[in-house]
Amino acid sequence: MSPVRTVDEHLAAILAAVRPLTPLDLALLEAEGTILAEPVAAPVPLPPFDNSAMDGYAVVAADVAGATEQTPVTLPVVGDVAAGDTGVSAIASGMCTRIMTGAPVPAGADAVVPVEWTDGGIVSVRIDRSVPPGHYIRRAGEDVAEGQVVLEPGVRLGAPQIGMLAAVGRARVRVRPRPRVVVLSTGDELREPGSPLAPGQIWDSNSFMITAAVHEAGGVGFRHSALVDAPEKVLAALREQLTRADAVITTGGVSMGARDVVKEALAGTLTFTKVAMRPGKPQGFGLLDGVPVFTLPGNPVSAYVSFQVFVRPALRAMQGLPPEPPSAGTAVLAEPVRSPRGLRHYLRGRLTGGGAVTPASAQGSHQMGALAAADALIVVPEEREHMAAGEEVEIWRLP
Numbered sequence: 001m002s003p004v005r006t007v008d009e010h011l012a013a014i015l016a017a018v019r020p021l022t023p024l025d026l027a028l029l030e031a032e033g034t035i036l037a038e039p040v041a042a043p044v045p046l047p048p049f050d051n052s053a054m055d056g057y058a059v060v061a062a063d064v065a066g067a068t069e070q071t072p073v074t075l076p077v078v079g080d081v082a083a084g085d086t087g088v089s090a091i092a093s094g095m096c097t098r099i100m101t102g103a104p105v106p107a108g109a110d111a112v113v114p115v116e117w118t119d120g121g122i123v124s125v126r127i128d129r130s131v132p133p134g135h136y137i138r139r140a141g142e143d144v145a146e147g148q149v150v151l152e153p154g155v156r157l158g159a160p161q162i163g164m165l166a167a168v169g170r171a172r173v174r175v176r177p178r179p180r181v182v183v184l185s186t187g188d189e190l191r192e193p194g195s196p197l198a199p200g201q202i203w204d205s206n207s208f209m210i211t212a213a214v215h216e217a218g219g220v221g222f223r224h225s226a227l228v229d230a231p232e233k234v235l236a237a238l239r240e241q242l243t244r245a246d247a248v249i250t251t252g253g254v255s256m257g258a259r260d261v262v263k264e265a266l267a268g269t270l271t272f273t274k275v276a277m278r279p280g281k282p283q284g285f286g287l288l289d290g291v292p293v294f295t296l297p298g299n300p301v302s303a304y305v306s307f308q309v310f311v312r313p314a315l316r317a318m319q320g321l322p323p324e325p326p327s328a329g330t331a332v333l334a335e336p337v338r339s340p341r342g343l344r345h346y347l348r349g350r351l352t353g354g355g356a357v358t359p360a361s362a363q364g365s366h367q368m369g370a371l372a373a374a375d376a377l378i379v380v381p382e383e384r385e386h387m388a389a390g391e392e393v394e395i396w397r398l399p
């Protein structure tokens with residue numbers, strides 16, 4: 001393991017190598033969770049026509065100006081208009097139509113009286129309250145004007161945005177797809193969760209955790225079952241996966257051991273380096289047949305932190321998004337922390353009320369218990385060897 005890089009240098013090298021994915025035209029429901037790659041404008045106003053907000057009667061407001069329960073106004077009902085009626089309807093002063101929510105307002109009518117304020121008549125209707133002009137009429141264009149851009153490129157398509165696209169008549173949309181990411185763990189000691197353990201074995205947690213983290217970062221994760229420590233098998237599995245991957249993530253096998261299989265398999269292709277951080281010191285990155293490959297360390301907390309620091313920003317860049325870490329902010333340390341000089345330290349912590357953060361007592365890179373109980377990473381800069389209780393510190397809220 002040759003050079004030592006800072007976190008920023010390693011991230012910069014990664015971001016210089018990854019490219020946004022080519023946009024695709026997808027059907028609306030396939031586009032859920034992807035990033036919009038075109039501005040979308042409304043071809044018609046929304047609503048497209050004046051329509052009723054209530055079930056009731058379309059009237060001329062002046063006709064019912066004096067109506068009260070004591071002095072009701074009775075009008076002949078000259079028709080019925082339902083949502084979806086495409087015929088033309090009209091009234092003149094002295095008459096009204098029944099109208100349903102969403103139905104086009106007849107020409108000549110300028111207000112709707114809800115059915116609750118009437119006797120509900122079909123041939124003629126007694127109206128017990130006056131309404132001002134415009135009452136319960138939803139005007140054409142009052143939601144969205146014709147030609148208005150309703151969604152800008154770069155927005156993630158969640159449920160409301162998918163609904164907006166359908167509302168302006170779009171069946172398909174141009175998006176940057178979710179990156180497809182293959183996740184492989186390595187290690188002879190690893191067994192599938194659900195199967196029995198022999199002495200010396202553990203259940204593979206990294207591949208599940210990192211596949212879930214890929215999803216949280218907007219990608220589609222494909223988990224591969226754990227690979228044994230044989231470089232030729234690791235290389236063969238990697239090459240086989242490349243055809244369906246926009247990126248590959250491995251965990252384990254990158255340190256100083258006698259059997260550091262990932263390093264052996266990819267030496268000469270990827271750059272293996274020590275990064276001045278804790279956890280997550282041994283890192284590898286490079287392109288294999290043009291596909292970005294991230295080789296994260298095997299210790300589970302190291303793999304997770306490495307993902308948030310390096311892989312998440314890269315997956316965002318591939319989606320055309322700013323390559324940011326998880327939501328950053330500041331908090332006040334509830335307890336003092338110590339940190340090794342020259343390393344950026346990502347401590348696991350819990351946010352408490354009042355803007356404070358409590359560091360976990362277990363900070364080992366194998367201690368999943370503390371990671372699973374954490375909701376934030378505390379970022380201690382390289383130059384700080386200790387920070388006092390009460391000091392403000394950078395935190396990342398975990399997704």
Ligand SMILES: Nc1nc2c(c(=O)[nH]1)N[C@H]1C(S)=C(S)[C@@H](COP(=O)(O)OP(=O)(O)OC[C@H]3O[C@@H](n4cnc5c(N)ncnc54)[C@H](O)[C@@H]3O)O[C@H]1N2
Nearest residue numbers: 185187204205206207252253254255256281297298299302
């Ligand atoms: N002599 C040195 N030894 C180590 C150094 C060093 O600088 N000199 N660095 C340490 C650091 S820091 C880390 S981090 C680890 C990284 O090691 P590897 O990436 O080679 O990972 P492994 O040796 O394969 O595994 C480390 C550890 O993590 C467990 N593990 C691995 N994969 C999984 C998985 N999928 N699920 C759950 N647990 C996993 C594995 O059993 C080991 O306990 O190296 C240190 N050593």
Ligand code: MOO
Nearest residue numbers: 279280281302365
């Ligand atoms: O630096 Mo290793 O990644 O902490 O345990």
